[in-house]
Amino acid sequence: MKDKNMKNKNILISGASIGGPALAYWLARYGFHPTVVEQAPALREGGYAIDIRGAARLVSERMGIMEAVREATTKARGMSYVNSANKVQANMTVDQLGGEGIVSEFEILRGDLSHILYAVTKDTTEYIFNDSITSLVQNEDGVRVTFRRSEPRTFDLVIGADGLHSNVRALTFGDESQFIRHLGYYVSIFTAANHMHLDHWQLVYNMPGKLAGIYSSRQNSEAKAMFYFTSPPLSYDRHNSQEQKEIVAKMFAGEGWEIPQLLKAMQDAPDFYFDSISLIQMPCWSKGRVSLVGDAGYCPSPLSGQGTNLALVGAYVLAGELKEASGDYRTAFARYEEVMREYVERNQKAAQEGGQWFVAPTRLMIWLRNLNIGMLPYLPWKGLIIKAIQQQYAITLKNYDL
Numbered sequence: 001m002k003d004k005n006m007k008n009k010n011i012l013i014s015g016a017s018i019g020g021p022a023l024a025y026w027l028a029r030y031g032f033h034p035t036v037v038e039q040a041p042a043l044r045e046g047g048y049a050i051d052i053r054g055a056a057r058l059v060s061e062r063m064g065i066m067e068a069v070r071e072a073t074t075k076a077r078g079m080s081y082v083n084s085a086n087k088v089q090a091n092m093t094v095d096q097l098g099g100e101g102i103v104s105e106f107e108i109l110r111g112d113l114s115h116i117l118y119a120v121t122k123d124t125t126e127y128i129f130n131d132s133i134t135s136l137v138q139n140e141d142g143v144r145v146t147f148r149r150s151e152p153r154t155f156d157l158v159i160g161a162d163g164l165h166s167n168v169r170a171l172t173f174g175d176e177s178q179f180i181r182h183l184g185y186y187v188s189i190f191t192a193a194n195h196m197h198l199d200h201w202q203l204v205y206n207m208p209g210k211l212a213g214i215y216s217s218r219q220n221s222e223a224k225a226m227f228y229f230t231s232p233p234l235s236y237d238r239h240n241s242q243e244q245k246e247i248v249a250k251m252f253a254g255e256g257w258e259i260p261q262l263l264k265a266m267q268d269a270p271d272f273y274f275d276s277i278s279l280i281q282m283p284c285w286s287k288g289r290v291s292l293v294g295d296a297g298y299c300p301s302p303l304s305g306q307g308t309n310l311a312l313v314g315a316y317v318l319a320g321e322l323k324e325a326s327g328d329y330r331t332a333f334a335r336y337e338e339v340m341r342e343y344v345e346r347n348q349k350a351a352q353e354g355g356q357w358f359v360a361p362t363r364l365m366i367w368l369r370n371l372n373i374g375m376l377p378y379l380p381w382k383g384l385i386i387k388a389i390q391q392q393y394a395i396t397l398k399n400y401d402l
Helices: 019-029 055-063 066-072 110-119 167-173 241-252 259-266 307-324 329-358 363-378 382-393
Strands: 010-014 033-038 049-051 078-082 088-093 107-109 126-129 133-139 142-147 153-155 157-160 180-192 201-207 210-217 222-230 273-280 290-292
Touching: 010 019, 010 142, 010 153, 019 033, 019 055, 019 110, 019 307, 049 110, 049 307, 055 066, 055 307, 066 107, 066 110, 078 363, 088 363, 107 110, 133 167, 142 157, 157 167, 167 290, 180 241, 180 259, 180 329, 210 241, 210 259, 222 241, 222 259, 241 259, 241 273, 273 329, 290 329, 307 329, 329 363
Parallel strands: 010 033, 010 157, 033 126, 078 201, 157 290
Antiparallel strands: 049 107, 078 088, 133 142, 142 153, 180 222, 180 273, 201 210, 210 222
16 A cells, blocks of 8 residues: 655666666555656666566565566576586586575576666656766755756656666765775686586586686577686776786686687677676665665675675665655664664674685595585485575565554
8 A cells, every 4th residue: 555645755766687677666566656766768678587586486476476576587407517528526406405406496697687677667667777876965855866867857766776886886975995805715706608418507616716608598598608717806997898808817817628719709799798706895885865776775695696686685675664654764664674684793703604615726626516416315414404595595574564
């Protein structure tokens, strides 16, 4: 039921990937008027595979999008760790850890989920593409917003859902160097040909401190290549993809397995992605009439496997608390942080602990990791492992529709 006494209804959201449209969905449902601004000219296509886990599945069910998600899943069956001769060292199937392993039964390409969220919000949300916020000035009545292209407007509230390098965060809280914590790794992911004819499967090849992999997508018609490597913070132009490709090529030069062919494919990839693996850690996610959701406020890094889930859950909680508080942002923002903080910190901790197993630093650790994965089906305490993983994903969510 919509509250006739609702305040601060006009809300601007920066970012049209996952958290932004998800937040717009719930805000519109509760009687707010969301506007989403996105710097890209259109929704991004494809992207890398993400998993919808734990509480995020409940949020998706309450949104009514789970059927669409199921239809769009990659149908991944599992993955293999291989050596340089492509000989399997360890396997992990989707059902090996009750569907909560490295590969999930609800794995979906990021762009596909973005399109699903857009489809359920486009009739209730104003979308502004190919634009971005240039300034935010708060006063007693709202937030005066200037844009790169559009005319200035005043909104009651502004929410940053614009990722690791959030523009809203920078404009409101200051330079990201205050909040970003580099975990010692970099990642690159891009589309390539499925030249290994993978059938809903993923292959991963480890070198000390480095990892390369490939997994099929789009019903095996293409593949996603991925590269991870350890490194202290690097200096490079975040908007210069060619410079970033040269970093990846140099880091993996001379390595075996399928790496030479994947590096060749990288040069013409239409969706090349490169960034540090970092956390965003902030003492507070809100300042006045501005707040942050998802990676913008509390990025858990790809090592947690939980970035999308935190965005979906965070959007649900933020909108719900605004509804509960009848638009009183001071009360809602404080309650939002109270509900989410422990959940966020638990997943960020998991990311910090998981890097050495995923991008193992020595041949001994690679061997031990593969040995442990190979033994998983036979371990009598496998149930405890599944329970611990599920606990990482768990958060008690109020039903704000009641």
